[in-house]
Amino acid sequence: MYKYDNYDQAIVDARVAEFRDQVNRRMAGEITEDQFKPLRLMNGLYLQLHAYMLRVAIPYGTLDSRQMRMLAHIARKYDRDYGHFTTRQNIQYNWIKLEECADLLEELASVEMHAIQTSGNCIRNISSDQYAGAAADEVTDPRPWAELLRQWSTFHPEFSYLPRKFKIAVIASPEDRAAMRLHDIGLELVRKDGELGARVFVGGGMGRTPMIAPEINPFVKADDLLSYIEACLRVYNRYGRRDNIYKARIKILVHEIGADEYRRQVAEEFAHVKTLGIDPPLAELERISAFFAAPAFDAADVEPDRSDPDFAVWLDQNVKPHKQAGYAIVNISLKPIGGIPGDASSAQIDVMADLAEKYSFDELRVTHAQNIVLPHVAKRDLYAVWQALRDADLANANLDLISDIIACPGLDYCSLANARSIPIAQKIATRFADAERQRDVGELKLKISGCINACGHHHAGHIGILGVDKKGVENYQLTLGGSGAEDVSIGKITGPGFDEDGIVDAVEKAVEKYRELREGDERFVDTYRRVGMDPFKEAIYG
Amino acid sequence: MKLLTGNELGSGAVTWWTGNGWSIHVEDAVDVGEGGESILHAEEGARRVNAPYIIDAIATPEGPRPAHIKDRVRALGPTVRPDLTLKPADPAAGDWII
Numbered sequence: 001m002y003k004y005d006n007y008d009q010a011i012v013d014a015r016v017a018e019f020r021d022q023v024n025r026r027m028a029g030e031i032t033e034d035q036f037k038p039l040r041l042m043n044g045l046y047l048q049l050h051a052y053m054l055r056v057a058i059p060y061g062t063l064d065s066r067q068m069r070m071l072a073h074i075a076r077k078y079d080r081d082y083g084h085f086t087t088r089q090n091i092q093y094n095w096i097k098l099e100e101c102a103d104l105l106e107e108l109a110s111v112e113m114h115a116i117q118t119s120g121n122c123i124r125n126i127s128s129d130q131y132a133g134a135a136a137d138e139v140t141d142p143r144p145w146a147e148l149l150r151q152w153s154t155f156h157p158e159f160s161y162l163p164r165k166f167k168i169a170v171i172a173s174p175e176d177r178a179a180m181r182l183h184d185i186g187l188e189l190v191r192k193d194g195e196l197g198a199r200v201f202v203g204g205g206m207g208r209t210p211m212i213a214p215e216i217n218p219f220v221k222a223d224d225l226l227s228y229i230e231a232c233l234r235v236y237n238r239y240g241r242r243d244n245i246y247k248a249r250i251k252i253l254v255h256e257i258g259a260d261e262y263r264r265q266v267a268e269e270f271a272h273v274k275t276l277g278i279d280p281p282l283a284e285l286e287r288i289s290a291f292f293a294a295p296a297f298d299a300a301d302v303e304p305d306r307s308d309p310d311f312a313v314w315l316d317q318n319v320k321p322h323k324q325a326g327y328a329i330v331n332i333s334l335k336p337i338g339g340i341p342g343d344a345s346s347a348q349i350d351v352m353a354d355l356a357e358k359y360s361f362d363e364l365r366v367t368h369a370q371n372i373v374l375p376h377v378a379k380r381d382l383y384a385v386w387q388a389l390r391d392a393d394l395a396n397a398n399l400d401l402i403s404d405i406i407a408c409p410g411l412d413y414c415s416l417a418n419a420r421s422i423p424i425a426q427k428i429a430t431r432f433a434d435a436e437r438q439r440d441v442g443e444l445k446l447k448i449s450g451c452i453n454a455c456g457h458h459h460a461g462h463i464g465i466l467g468v469d470k471k472g473v474e475n476y477q478l479t480l481g482g483s484g485a486e487d488v489s490i491g492k493i494t495g496p497g498f499d500e501d502g503i504v505d506a507v508e509k510a511v512e513k514y515r516e517l518r519e520g521d522e523r524f525v526d527t528y529r530r531v532g533m534d535p536f537k538e539a540i541y542g
Numbered sequence: 543m544k545l546l547t548g549n550e551l552g553s554g555a556v557t558w559w560t561g562n563g564w565s566i567h568v569e570d571a572v573d574v575g576e577g578g579e580s581i582l583h584a585e586e587g588a589r590r591v592n593a594p595y596i597i598d599a600i601a602t603p604e605g606p607r608p609a610h611i612k613d614r615v616r617a618l619g620p621t622v623r624p625d626l627t628l629k630p631a632d633p634a635a636g637d638w639i640i
Contacts, residue, residue: 027552029589047593049616051554080626095626099552340622411612412620420615422622472610474640 001064001363002147002291004112011155012109015116019043020102027099042122044115045101048415054096055118056108060128060146060170061089061366063113068353068364070111075346078104083349085334085342087406087457088167089127089366090118094413116154121162123153123233127169129177130365133292134375136323139191142172144289145198145225148280152226159233163240164248166233167205179368179484181213182206182460184250185232187225196222202232202262203254206454210490211251214259216266224270226279231269235262295361299326299378311386313435314397319382322375330360330374330385331367333396333404337433338426341407342370351392359385368457368484369406369445371399402444402511403429406457410450410467411474417450419467419474424448427504432511441511444524445483460484462525463507464491476503480510480536481528489525494537506540513539543573543601545608546581547616548594556616557591564591566628568617569605607638614639 004012019039026036040046044055056071063071071091075083078100079093086092096104108114117124126146133141149168153159159166169180172189180186186201197219204213220228239257241247254262306312320329332352335341344352352372356364359381360374367373377385389395398404405428408414410421425448432438447461451468458464464479475497482491498506511524513536518527528536545568546559557564558571559581565571574581578596585591598609608614618636619627629635 027589033586033592047549047554049612050556050619051549095554097553411615412622415612417612420621422620426622469611474611 001062002059002143002288008151009109009112012112012114012116015043015114016102016105016109019105023098023102038120040098041119042116043101043105044118045096045098046119046415048094048413049411050413051094052096052098052101053413054093054101054104054115055086056091056093056113056115057118057125058090058113058366059150060126060132060143061130061368062128062132062143063364063366064362065353065357065364067111067113068349068356070108070113072346072349072353074104074107075349082343082345084340084409085344085366085370085372087368087370087408087455088125089130089368090125091366092409094409119165120160121164121166122160123156123162123166123168126150126153127167127178127183127368129171129173130367130373131177131320131329131375132172132365133294134322134324134327134329135173135175136321137175138172138323140172140189140196141289141292142170142189143292144285145187145189146170147288147291148226148285149229152229152278159237162233162237163242164245164250166236166250168229174486176484176486176488177367179457179460179488181488182210182457182484183213185229186213187229190219192219198222198225200228200232202266203251203259205249205251206457206459207249208246208452208454209249209251210454210459211255212488212490213251214254216259216263223279224274227273227276228266228270230278231266231273234269234273235265294324295363295376297324297327297376299380301326302380304379304382308383310390310395310397311383313439314386314395315382317397317401317439318399324376326379328377328379328382330377330382331399332372332374332389332394333398334371334394335398335404335429336393336396337403337429339429340422341405341425344372348392348394351388351394355385355388369404371404397435398438400443400445401438402432402441402446403438404445405429406445406447406461408449408456410448410456414450414455416453417467418452418469419450419476421448421450421456421465421467424465424467424476424500424503427500428507431504431508441515442523444511446507447482457484458482459490460488461491462523462528463510465503465507468497470497474500476500478503478506478510478540480533481525483525487525492533494533494540496541509539510536543599543606544575544578545571545597545599545606546574546578546585546594547571547597547608547613548586548591551589551592554592558617559585559591568608571599571606573599573601573606602638604638611640
């Protein structure tokens, strides 16, 4: 885990003091809401439907038990005893008081956390693979690069007022667990003839105009990576559409001028940027990398006793292979049947922190699918971990199954939403509550957004649901065939939308059609790609 | 009818104009007719409300009900967490929201 140096701590502390002063001035009437709004947004504080909402950054989804406990403490002290883990590996609190916010941020800063750049037209939290440092298929640990990008992008003066928000994901495995190509910039670290570098993808995104990022450069040497990304941002900052918020994301620029022209302009800018010497010296990279050194793995490679059937099911569904013999990756599903996707009570957050400290070398990860990972658990400890999770209602054995639904907060909380997402997720999960049925259906990524901004990643769902406002009534569009993984694709709309109960029926019809049509080990999305939309459409609409 | 709503500056809580102040209960809201804009500016200027706006509503025997679903959800609280609404002890309190 990266540890703040004095400089990191000083800038975060200074930011808390600055925001405290801004809040005081707002409360005293010295500044108006119009003046204050951009300041609070720069500190992650939104005004949502019921109250202020604070989005706290969890850099590349990595945190330790001390930080996790602080998240529980904040939920308990400043919110209503729970937090909501988001699709960008962050956490949101829904009931924050403006007058208490500076105190909250001061407590966060005491554990090297903040809410800076979790809103606004700047470079947001860098996201990454939740299995970083534990995955057998990674060419290197992506976290040092994510950390380098975090430092580079924090308060970057040139990129604090971009045409629109900007999201970067870094992975280092051929298996994409971070929806990398649906980011403004996606980096896949690779090796070419032994040398480390990155494939650079630019111009992906979801929202009202979903696009898969084209590959802009098949290999940028690690020594050039920061300069190359700086060049990518500079071209966007210069030519991005500031005149139209709906066309302001980099995906529109890349699409409008074309990948070839964008690539040419980046190459030209890169030639200049490279002369500025912004790429860090080797010593700095080594300093950062040292924080992410592998833990002292020493457990014997023993297979867990599978005699408890519930444990065995969880083992098969939620536990993934680790690169180190004797260890495993534990996925904690925050998707109980009928529950709220991504929500965890402060007591549950504390339990997860305790388990990380005791069994996972003090590390946790937040996933973009709104789950939590204990990345390094000795196989001999898996049963004890499962028992503790079960006692805290955290042992849902549904990872990547139909009830492991991504859902944005929707109209229950979000001022941008047009329809509720959470009740749809609850009804679908309940409809498919039978564990055997879910496992028979197999991997099925269902994602729900309550508006076109697509925070629930519906475009990338094997089954996607988009809530819309139809003359003041909630209506839900269904999409099929999306994926945020290495087989990335954008889902297609099936046809006319449905009401709340109708969308649940439609999902069930699509799933049953898949069960009827599938061949061999095909997943839902594989069958859809083989047979196309028509059979599903016929099943759904009759 | 038209209602004036916003949020408390310090707590962020949803509030409704009652004719002589603000209440967190939509049942206390009054029709501001065509006079909403001037109340809005005066109250916002005095920081007694944050981000106020005027909405359409319907008069019912139980009190005013916002016309749009978004403001109905605002009026009580999240539909998925009855325990966090203004009336956690009344399971039927949100029957009019959706």
